[in-house]
Amino acid sequence: MREFLQKAGNIDRRIIYLLILSAVAITILLKVSFKSTPLPEVKRSYDIINSLPAGSVVMFSIDYDASSMPELDPMLRAMLRHCFEKNLKVIMLGHWPLGLPLGQIALEDIARQYHKKYGEDYVFLGYRPGLQAVMLNLGKEIRSVFSTDYRGTPIDSLPMMRGVHNYNDIAVLIGLEAGSVGDMWVQFANARFNQKIILGSTAVITPDLYPYLQAGQIVGLIGGLRGASDYEALVKHPAIASAGMASQTVVHVLIILLILLGNIGYFATRRGK
Amino acid sequence: MSISFNPWVWVAAFLTLSMMSFLYKDNIFYKIGEHIYVGSSAAFMLIYLWYFDVKPKLVDGFMYNTGINKWILIIPALLSLFMLMRFIRPVAWISRWAIAFTVGMGSGLGITGLLQGFLVPQIKATFLPLYVAGSSTLSTIYLSLNNILMVIGTLSAIVYFYFSREHKGPIRKVSQIGITFIMIAFGASFGYTVMARISLLIGRVYFLLHNWLGLV
Numbered sequence: 001m002r003e004f005l006q007k008a009g010n011i012d013r014r015i016i017y018l019l020i021l022s023a024v025a026i027t028i029l030l031k032v033s034f035k036s037t038p039l040p041e042v043k044r045s046y047d048i049i050n051s052l053p054a055g056s057v058v059m060f061s062i063d064y065d066a067s068s069m070p071e072l073d074p075m076l077r078a079m080l081r082h083c084f085e086k087n088l089k090v091i092m093l094g095h096w097p098l099g100l101p102l103g104q105i106a107l108e109d110i111a112r113q114y115h116k117k118y119g120e121d122y123v124f125l126g127y128r129p130g131l132q133a134v135m136l137n138l139g140k141e142i143r144s145v146f147s148t149d150y151r152g153t154p155i156d157s158l159p160m161m162r163g164v165h166n167y168n169d170i171a172v173l174i175g176l177e178a179g180s181v182g183d184m185w186v187q188f189a190n191a192r193f194n195q196k197i198i199l200g201s202t203a204v205i206t207p208d209l210y211p212y213l214q215a216g217q218i219v220g221l222i223g224g225l226r227g228a229s230d231y232e233a234l235v236k237h238p239a240i241a242s243a244g245m246a247s248q249t250v251v252h253v254l255i256i257l258l259i260l261l262g263n264i265g266y267f268a269t270r271r272g273k
Numbered sequence: 274m275s276i277s278f279n280p281w282v283w284v285a286a287f288l289t290l291s292m293m294s295f296l297y298k299d300n301i302f303y304k305i306g307e308h309i310y311v312g313s314s315a316a317f318m319l320i321y322l323w324y325f326d327v328k329p330k331l332v333d334g335f336m337y338n339t340g341i342n343k344w345i346l347i348i349p350a351l352l353s354l355f356m357l358m359r360f361i362r363p364v365a366w367i368s369r370w371a372i373a374f375t376v377g378m379g380s381g382l383g384i385t386g387l388l389q390g391f392l393v394p395q396i397k398a399t400f401l402p403l404y405v406a407g408s409s410t411l412s413t414i415y416l417s418l419n420n421i422l423m424v425i426g427t428l429s430a431i432v433y434f435y436f437s438r439e440h441k442g443p444i445r446k447v448s449q450i451g452i453t454f455i456m457i458a459f460g461a462s463f464g465y466t467v468m469a470r471i472s473l474l475i476g477r478v479y480f481l482l483h484n485w486l487g488l489v
Contacts, residue, residue: 070479188386203468217394
């Protein structure tokens with residue numbers, strides 16, 4: 001028995017990879033689903049967007065790239081769906097150049113589904129380097145940073161942008177974050193211009209953002225795949241995040257079992273010595 | 274089952290499997306994927322910076338702006354050139370001016386941003402009443418306990434990082450409470466990190482099963 005436990009505590013890492021891969025694949029193939037209640041901070045984000053009157057301007061900041069896409073892309077799509085359903089106007093920009101095309105693809109895809117027109121219902125501004133300088137100048141005049149959209153069209157010629165000059169004209173800023181740009185949004189857009197912010201983040205950085213929520217510096221927080229799946233449930237459009245949450249649950253149980261097994265194996269080995 | 278006929282989906286599937294193959298051991302497919310990623314990211318970044326920064330802000334700005342708005346662009350243009358001097362050894366020192374400008378601007382913005390946007394609001398957020406009257410006894414206990422935990426956690430964690438006196442006696446006891454709170458925070462962070470990494474795997478497996486093989 002002790003020998004078995006010692007062996008169990010030293011499983012080859014490749015077997016663990018295979019177990020986890022199988023758990024994910026089988027759960028997806030079997031279309032297993034678990035019911036969950038949306039987290040309060042996700043529900044609050046939903047309620048805030050839901051309470052905006054039609055025509056309000058929402059700004060999305062794409063601050064992630066392909067490596068965080070599985071968590072943040074479903075979140076973005078669910079939130080865009082909600083915005084277009086409520087007839088809100090969407091401005092998209094970002095601080096991660098490699099991720100911006102992903103945001104653009106999602107924006108154009110969802111806009112097409114809701115028959116929204118470029119320039120009237122949504123605008124894609126693109127990227128400008130400078131991070132803090134960009135955030136500060138957006139608070140004064142958007143045109144000082146983005147005189148044109150990503151296509152080079154002067155933003156004054158876009159009907160939707162005519163009355164939009166700074167944060168005062170933006171109802172909510174939604175930052176989709178895989179790094180530290182979310183902190184910058186809080187420190188510059190919220191602290192200096194009192195901009196209402198909702199942050200959607202990868203699970204890795206979510207614990208770092210909770211203090212902002214507790215302090216009231218952000219009004220909502222959507223964390224990781226769980227947050228994305230909650231938002232999908234709230235907009236009644238379950239998609240990839242909802243499909244992935246069952247795998248997430250199964251793999252978590254598997255990891256807990258492996259941690260227990262590893263510890264039992266460790267103690268068995270120690271006792272043997 | 275409907276396998277994708279889109280060649281780009283096949284390319285993405287090949288690269289996904291190539292990268293995952295590293296989990297078994299380093300191999301040629303992983304190397305191919307890695308090099309394509311590095312090369313394409315660098316090229317993409319270069320083009321993006323040109324089209325979204327240098328061309329509209331500097332080149333077009335210099336061509337179409339007038340007066341001070343035109344001539345002030347000489348300063349960033351010069352600083353950019355100074356930065357490139359790093360590649361010419363006899364005048365490489367000039368690049369320090371551009372770096373000094375960036376560092377100065379970054380620290381100025383960083384310090385004010387941190388103070389105004391992080392430190393002060395976060396300290397303010399810990400000034401909490403230790404008794405909060407809720408709608409029921411249970412909610413009163415819950416809300417009050419929450420605030421008490423927040424205050425004790427903040428103070429004890431600060432004491433843990435107080436190194437000006439040896440941690441003995443009451444300081445040691447409080448700092449032990451502090452480290453307990455810190456460990457709980459690390460645990461939560463670790464849990465979230467596991468969730469994040471598994472989410473990435475789910476994303477790729479879903480892509481392979483759905484977009485590529487059409488099994489789901």
